[in-house]
Amino acid sequence: MRLPCPICGERDRREFYYKGHALALNRPDPDADDAEWDDYVHLRDNPAGRTRDLWYHSAGCGAWIVVDRDTVTHEVFGATLAEDAEARDAAG
Numbered sequence: 001m002r003l004p005c006p007i008c009g010e011r012d013r014r015e016f017y018y019k020g021h022a023l024a025l026n027r028p029d030p031d032a033d034d035a036e037w038d039d040y041v042h043l044r045d046n047p048a049g050r051t052r053d054l055w056y057h058s059a060g061c062g063a064w065i066v067v068d069r070d071t072v073t074h075e076v077f078g079a080t081l082a083e084d085a086e087a088r089d090a091a092g
Helices: 034-044 083-090
Strands: 002-005 009-013 017-021 050-058 063-072 076-081
Touching: 002 063, 002 076, 063 083, 076 083
Parallel strands: none
Antiparallel strands: 002 009, 017 050, 050 063, 063 076
């Protein structure tokens, strides 16, 4: 799979570190019980289909990017810098 880094251009996915789903995770309060922390640390959705994932360009420019892709077909629809995606999502 090749990912389109907004800074470096299209690169092999081995240049990137996968972080997970791009939506913010709801971090528990510091005094939450063990079960709530266990869920937060260990349980993640594993959707089939189109997702927005957070990737770090570790062997390149060091940018965090949000990649719009399909987990079934591995088709990549595009990518934006994470800071731009966050600002766009906040604006609605």
